[in-house]
Amino acid sequence: MSTASPFLDPGPLTTPGALALVHLSRDNVLPVYLSNDSGMVDGYAEGAVINTRFGSFPHSTLIGQPWGSQIRASIVDTGSRGRKRKLGNFTDVDAAGNDTEAAASSTSNTKDVKTAATGFIHILPPTPEIWTSSLPHRTQVVYTPDYSYILHRIRARPGAQLIEAGSGSGSFTHAATRAVYNGYPKGPEDRRGKVWSFEFNHDRFLKIRDEVQDHHLNGIVQVTNRDVYNDGFLVNDESPEAECIFLDVPAPWRALPHLSRKKPTQSQLASGGLEPLKETSSEWKSPLRADRTVHICTFSPCIEQVTKTVEVMRRLGWMEIEMVEVAQRRVNVLREKVGLNMPSERGMNQSPRNVAEAITRLKQIDGRFKEFYKDKQDTDVNMDDTEAEKKHEGENKDNDIVESNADLGRSPTVKPWMAGRLVHRTEAEIKTHTSYLVFALLPREWSEEQEAAAFENWPCGKEKKVIGSLDKETRKQEKREMLRGNKEKKITAAKGSDPAVKKSKTS
Numbered sequence: 001m002s003t004a005s006p007f008l009d010p011g012p013l014t015t016p017g018a019l020a021l022v023h024l025s026r027d028n029v030l031p032v033y034l035s036n037d038s039g040m041v042d043g044y045a046e047g048a049v050i051n052t053r054f055g056s057f058p059h060s061t062l063i064g065q066p067w068g069s070q071i072r073a074s075i076v077d078t079g080s081r082g083r084k085r086k087l088g089n090f091t092d093v094d095a096a097g098n099d100t101e102a103a104a105s106s107t108s109n110t111k112d113v114k115t116a117a118t119g120f121i122h123i124l125p126p127t128p129e130i131w132t133s134s135l136p137h138r139t140q141v142v143y144t145p146d147y148s149y150i151l152h153r154i155r156a157r158p159g160a161q162l163i164e165a166g167s168g169s170g171s172f173t174h175a176a177t178r179a180v181y182n183g184y185p186k187g188p189e190d191r192r193g194k195v196w197s198f199e200f201n202h203d204r205f206l207k208i209r210d211e212v213q214d215h216h217l218n219g220i221v222q223v224t225n226r227d228v229y230n231d232g233f234l235v236n237d238e239s240p241e242a243e244c245i246f247l248d249v250p251a252p253w254r255a256l257p258h259l260s261r262k263k264p265t266q267s268q269l270a271s272g273g274l275e276p277l278k279e280t281s282s283e284w285k286s287p288l289r290a291d292r293t294v295h296i297c298t299f300s301p302c303i304e305q306v307t308k309t310v311e312v313m314r315r316l317g318w319m320e321i322e323m324v325e326v327a328q329r330r331v332n333v334l335r336e337k338v339g340l341n342m343p344s345e346r347g348m349n350q351s352p353r354n355v356a357e358a359i360t361r362l363k364q365i366d367g368r369f370k371e372f373y374k375d376k377q378d379t380d381v382n383m384d385d386t387e388a389e390k391k392h393e394g395e396n397k398d399n400d401i402v403e404s405n406a407d408l409g410r411s412p413t414v415k416p417w418m419a420g421r422l423v424h425r426t427e428a429e430i431k432t433h434t435s436y437l438v439f440a441l442l443p444r445e446w447s448e449e450q451e452a453a454a455f456e457n458w459p460c461g462k463e464k465k466v467i468g469s470l471d472k473e474t475r476k477q478e479k480r481e482m483l484r485g486n487k488e489k490k491i492t493a494a495k496g497s498d499p500a501v502k503k504s505k506t507s
């Protein structure tokens with residue numbers, strides 16, 4: 001793999017062919033593959049163009065920019081394009097059959113486009129978080145607050161093998177890929193962190209497979225078209241040896257029998273109301289890693305599904321089963337500015353802050369009114385009308401700047417973004433429930449031999465009595481040594497070799 005995925009390493013600048021996320025507003029992000037086609041594209045002489053409510057943006061103005069840059073709109077002739085469309089004549093073809101307009105535009109430098117005053121956008125590198133809010137929805141998706149918590153709880157980390165069912169729109173897939181990534185595998189034997197994703201719906205499978213290809217995630221994500229309820233999680237008879245599992249399918253409990261250490265017995269399945277497993281020609285294999293604890297999360301929109309999942313989990317030996325609901329709230333932090341001279345923007349309150357401000361303002365207006373007529377009488381005798389108007393306009397502007405600063409309650413040196421009271425507000429409409437998350441773990445596999453070896457090392461029931469950190473025998477030994485030491489000291493003192501003893505004797 002020559003190019004790293006833009007989701008893992010976007011590089012410092014936007015490049016031709018790169019996936020970029022065009023940020024129009026907080027909830028409006030547009031995924032775009034940057035094209036440096038120099039000829040006419042879709043009727044535009046400027047090449048590929050993005051049209052937004054903030055203006056037109058030729059791709060040429062978006063390429064070679066540091067990620068996160070603010071890009072201003074350009075003047076693009078959208079009118080003539082419209083006319084050509086109506087005439088059903090996109091390209092002008094000369095007698096020799098050449099595309100004359102395309103040829104003309106390809107000789108012109110597309111970077112020469114002029115800036116328009118219509119607005120700007122920001123060009124952002126792809127991340128799983130922004131991808132989630134911009135991706136083409138094919139299903140309900142798992143959102144960032146949920147998947148960040150899920151990935152943390154199932155211990156998804158660099159090098160881990162993670163099973164995901166179903167892939168859906170690929171929202172969770174992208175986040176999981178970043179979590180397990182520890183490099184691209186250099187060969188079939190090079191085992192790196194990987195997402196083993198399973199999707200039942202064939203169209204969605206094809207879309208997510210193409211997305212993995214386009215986003216250079218081959219080797220880190222393996223998508224399989226599979227009904228996991230019936231066919232389990234082995235891929236070409238190979239076990240993913242997974243230690244992290246995420247199930248986002250309508251009946252997660254139907255997939256659980258395949259996620260065991262040993263083939264579940266008929267009675268285990270029957271007691272959970274499950275059908276017998278499909279018979280296969282090959283031997284049953286576990287898709288789980290034998291020498292690690294496996295962490296699982298299932299994602300269910302209703303409590304009935306949760307109950308059923310928990311019941312089957314218990315029967316199949318899953319432990320520490322817990323249900324969590326992520327109730328996310330977005331908190332907006334802003335500076336609330338109150339004052340008469342506030343512009344009419346969000347977070348501005350155009351009313352007097354107090355009675356004193358209202359009276360001061362009225363006095364100022366009254367004073368200015370009187371001054372204006374006094375000045376007019378004194379000076380306007382020697383001026384024509386236009387000169388007098390200009391003079392007063394200038395004076396009023398100066399006064400307004402001083403007043404505006406005074407009204408903001410700041411010195412003229414206070415930065416505008418620092419003025420006002422810092423407040424936080426939760427959004428009026430809060431979408432709290434997405435799904436219930438069930439977490440559980442399956443302890444590592446433990447054989448009879450391992451049990452015997454452990455018993456040999458730490459014999460259970462034959463241990464010596466331990467007080468504090470020392471066993472009885474050691475404590476006795478220590479006491480014997482202390483008594484022997486004391487005895488020796490006394491003997492030496494009696495022989496008179498200890499000066500301290502001598503002194504006490506004489507005194």
Ligand SMILES: C[S@@+](CC[C@H](N)C(=O)[O-])C[C@H]1O[C@@H](n2cnc3c(N)ncnc32)[C@H](O)[C@@H]1O
Nearest residue numbers: 139142166168169170171172200201227228248
């Ligand atoms: C809610 S969507 C998953 C959304 C995905 N987690 C995301 O973040 O974009 C559920 C998906 O599970 C798939 N599915 C349903 N039953 C399945 C099964 N038995 N095996 C595999 N996939 C299944 C559906 O086709 C659907 O695409």
